[in-house]
Amino acid sequence: MSPLAKRQVLIGAAFSVLVITGLIFLWRKDSYDLNRSVRQVCLRILVYEELSLHRGSRFRFDFQKNGFKIFALHRGEKSEWREVSAITHAPSIETSPAGFRLDFVQGRAEASFLSEGRTISRFPLSLRFSSLRNPDRQKGIIFFEDGHWRPL
Amino acid sequence: MKTATGGRFREPKVRWKIPGFLQRRWALLLVLASALSLRIFIFLNVTPVLQTDSVGYFFLQESEPVRTPGYYFFMEAVHFFNDLFAITSQYLRLIIFFQLFLLGMINSVLIFTLAKKISLSEGFALAMGLLYNLDLFVVGFEFVVLTETLTLTLLGLTMLFYGKIFEGVRTAPYWAGLASFALLLTRPTYTWLFLILVALTLLFRWRQFVKGFFRQSYARPLLIFLLINLIGIGGWSLRNKRRFDFFGISTILPYQLSYYTWNFVEKYRPGSDEELNEYARILQEVNGQPYDFRWRLREDRQMSEAEISKVLLKLNRKLIEDNFREYARLVPGAAAYYYDYSWYWLRQRQRSFLGKSKLVSAPFRFFRDFYARLFQNPYSLIFLVAVIPAVFIISRRKGGEAAHLALLFEGVIHYNFLVSVILTNAGVNNLRFRVPVEPFILLVFYAAVFHFVRQLRKPRRKPKKDVNSPEKA
Numbered sequence: 318m319s320p321l322a323k324r325q326v327l328i329g330a331a332f333s334v335l336v337i338t339g340l341i342f343l344w345r346k347d348s349y350d351l352n353r354s355v356r357q358v359c360l361r362i363l364v365y366e367e368l369s370l371h372r373g374s375r376f377r378f379d380f381q382k383n384g385f386k387i388f389a390l391h392r393g394e395k396s397e398w399r400e401v402s403a404i405t406h407a408p409s410i411e412t413s414p415a416g417f418r419l420d421f422v423q424g425r426a427e428a429s430f431l432s433e434g435r436t437i438s439r440f441p442l443s444l445r446f447s448s449l450r451n452p453d454r455q456k457g458i459i460f461f462e463d464g465h466w467r468p469l
Numbered sequence: 470m471k472t473a474t475g476g477r478f479r480e481p482k483v484r485w486k487i488p489g490f491l492q493r494r495w496a497l498l499l500v501l502a503s504a505l506s507l508r509i510f511i512f513l514n515v516t517p518v519l520q521t522d523s524v525g526y527f528f529l530q531e532s533e534p535v536r537t538p539g540y541y542f543f544m545e546a547v548h549f550f551n552d553l554f555a556i557t558s559q560y561l562r563l564i565i566f567f568q569l570f571l572l573g574m575i576n577s578v579l580i581f582t583l584a585k586k587i588s589l590s591e592g593f594a595l596a597m598g599l600l601y602n603l604d605l606f607v608v609g610f611e612f613v614v615l616t617e618t619l620t621l622t623l624l625g626l627t628m629l630f631y632g633k634i635f636e637g638v639r640t641a642p643y644w645a646g647l648a649s650f651a652l653l654l655t656r657p658t659y660t661w662l663f664l665i666l667v668a669l670t671l672l673f674r675w676r677q678f679v680k681g682f683f684r685q686s687y688a689r690p691l692l693i694f695l696l697i698n699l700i701g702i703g704g705w706s707l708r709n710k711r712r713f714d715f716f717g718i719s720t721i722l723p724y725q726l727s728y729y730t731w732n733f734v735e736k737y738r739p740g741s742d743e744e745l746n747e748y749a750r751i752l753q754e755v756n757g758q759p760y761d762f763r764w765r766l767r768e769d770r771q772m773s774e775a776e777i778s779k780v781l782l783k784l785n786r787k788l789i790e791d792n793f794r795e796y797a798r799l800v801p802g803a804a805a806y807y808y809d810y811s812w813y814w815l816r817q818r819q820r821s822f823l824g825k826s827k828l829v830s831a832p833f834r835f836f837r838d839f840y841a842r843l844f845q846n847p848y849s850l851i852f853l854v855a856v857i858p859a860v861f862i863i864s865r866r867k868g869g870e871a872a873h874l875a876l877l878f879e880g881v882i883h884y885n886f887l888v889s890v891i892l893t894n895a896g897v898n899n900l901r902f903r904v905p906v907e908p909f910i911l912l913v914f915y916a917a918v919f920h921f922v923r924q925l926r927k928p929r930r931k932p933k934k935d936v937n938s939p940e941k942a
Contacts, residue, residue, distance in 0.1 A: 353548075
C-alpha cells in the first residue's frame with residue numbers, strides 16, 4: 318500500500334469512528350445523560366469522602382429533583398453550613414426521593430432523607446435517577462448503614 | 470492414496486511459516502506480550518484508591534486555573550465512552566484500566582522505540598522494553614489516579630516525533646508540536662520544554678547551522694514546531710484571561726513556591742505597600758499554608774482565583790528576595806527529595822499484588838533494591854545522572870541522531886530537575902515529579918553502559934603500516 322493510500326485509510330477510519338460515535342451519542346442521549354448523572358454523583362461522593370477524611374472537615378449533599386447542593390460546615394463564632402456549589406443534572410434527569418441527604422464525616426457518607434420535617438434513616442436507602450423522556454430507564458445508588466454504598 | 474497413473478500421491482507437507490510481519494517485529498511483540506501479561510496480573514490484584522491530590526481532576530467543567538486540563542480531558546474521554554455504552558460503574562477501576570492497558574502499553578512501545586534509536590540495537594531495545602515494565606516506581610503510578618503516566622506518554626511522544634523531524638518525516642513537526650502542547654497542558658512544568666529542545670538541537674548542530682545546510686533542511690519544520698507551541702500557549706492563556714482574568718497557563722506557581730516560603734513566612738519585612746503587608750499578616754496567621762490563605766481571601770474578601778494567585782506570587786517573591794539565604798539553604802533538601810527512592814506513593818498498593826506471586830515480585834524487588842541503591846548514594850547518583858551520560862554523549866558526539874537524542878534526553882532530565890526543585894520544596898511531591906523522566910534517566914544510563922561494553926568488546930583495528938616509515942627502510 319502506498320503511503321498516500323495508507324494516510325487516506327487512516328483518515329477515513331478516524332473520520333468513521335467520529336461519525337459512528339456521534340450517531341450512537343444521538344441515539345443513546347437519554348441513557349448517556351442518566352449514566353453521566355449517576356457517575357457525577359458517585360465520583361463526588363468519593364471526592365468528599367477523601368476530603369472529609371484528610372481535611373477533617375464536614376460536608377453535606379442536599380438533593381432536589383433536578384440536582385443537588387454541596388455545603389461545608391464553617392466553624393466560626395457559630396457553626397453554620399455554607400453552600401460550596403450547586404450541581405444541576407441534565408434537564409431530562411430527575412432524582413428521587415426529594416430531601417435525600419448525605420453527610421460526610423471522617424471519610425464516611427451517612428445517608429438519610431427528610432420527610433415532612435422528620436429525618437428518616439431506614440437502611441438500605443437508595444437514591445434513584447430516572448429519565449423524564451423515557452421513564453423505564455432508571456439507575457440508582459444504594460447506601461448501607463455502615464457507610465458503604467454502591468451504584469446499582 | 471493412488472494416483473490415476475498408479476503412482477503414489479504424496480500429500481504435501483504443511484510447512485508453518487512465520488509471517489514476515491511477525492519476523493520483523495518479534496522483539497516489539499515480545500515487549501508487548503510481557504507488558505500485557507504483567508498488567509493483567511496487576512489489574513486483577515490491585516484495588517484503586519484515591520490520593521488526596523487526585524480529587525481535583527474529576528470534573529472538567531469545574532476546572533480551576535490552578536490546574537491545567539490535560540488529565541481532565543483524558544478522564545472525561547474515558548468516562549464519555551463508559552457513559553455512552555454503560556460498561557461499568559467502577560469508575561476508578563476504569564481509569565486504572567486505561568492507564569494500564571492504553572497508556573502503559575504505549576509507554577512500553579515508546580521506551581522500546583527510543584531505546585532502539587539511541588543504541589541502534591534491537592537487542593538493547595528489547596531489554597529496555599522488558600526492564601521498563603519491571604520498574605515498579607514508574608509502573609506503580611499506572612494504578613494511581615494522578616497525572617504521571619499520561620505525562621510520561623506525552624513526553625515520550627514529544628521526544629519521538631521531535632526526533633523524527635531530523636529523519637525527514639514531513640508530518641513530524643506537527644505531531645511533535647501537538648504532543649508538546651498536550652504535555653504542557655497536562656503538566657505546566659513543561660511549558661518551556663519546546664524551547665530547550667530547539668536550543669539543544671542548535672547547539673548540537675551548530676557547525677551545520679553556521680554553514681547554512683541546517684537552515685535549508687530543518688528551519689521550516691522547527692519553525693512549525695515552535696509555532697504550534699506558541700499558538701497553543703497563547704490560545705490557552707487568552708482563554709484563561711477571558712474566563713478568569715488571568716493571562717497564563719496555570720496559577721499553580723505561587724502555590725508551589727509557598728512550599729519554600731512557609732518555612733520563613735514569619736520573617737516577612739513590611740514594605741511600603743500597605744495592602745501587601747495586610748495580606749502578609751493573613752499569610753502569617755495561616756502559617757504560610759497557601760490553600761488556607763486562598764480559602765481566607767476567597768471567603769472573607771470574595772477575591773477571585775487570579776487575584777489571590779497574583780497576591781501570593783508577590784508575597785512569595787518578596788519573601789524569597791528578602792530571605793534568599795533561607796531559600797538557598799532549603800534547595801539541597803528539595804533536590805534530595807527529588808532524587809529519593811521512597812515508597813510513599815505506592816506503599817498501600819504494592820502490598821496488594823507483590824504478595825500474590827513470588828515469581829512476579831522477585832524481579833520487581835530486585836530492581837527496586839538496585840535502583841534504591843543507585844539513587845540514594847550521592848556518588849552513584851552523580852555518576853548515574855551526570856558523569857556517565859556526559860561521557861556517553863561526548864564519546865558519541867559524531868554518532869549522528871543517536872547522540873542528538875541522548876543530548877535531548879539529558880536536556881529533558883535536567884530541565885525537569887531544575888524546574889521541579891527550584892520552584893517547589895514539596896517533600897514527597899518532589900519525588901513524584903521525577904516519575905515522568907525516570908525511564909529516560911535509566912535509558913541513557915543503560916545505553917551508555919551498553920555502548921562502553923560494546924566498545925570494549927570490539928576488536929581494535931591495527932594501525933596501517935606506513936610504507937615510508939623508517940622501520941620499513
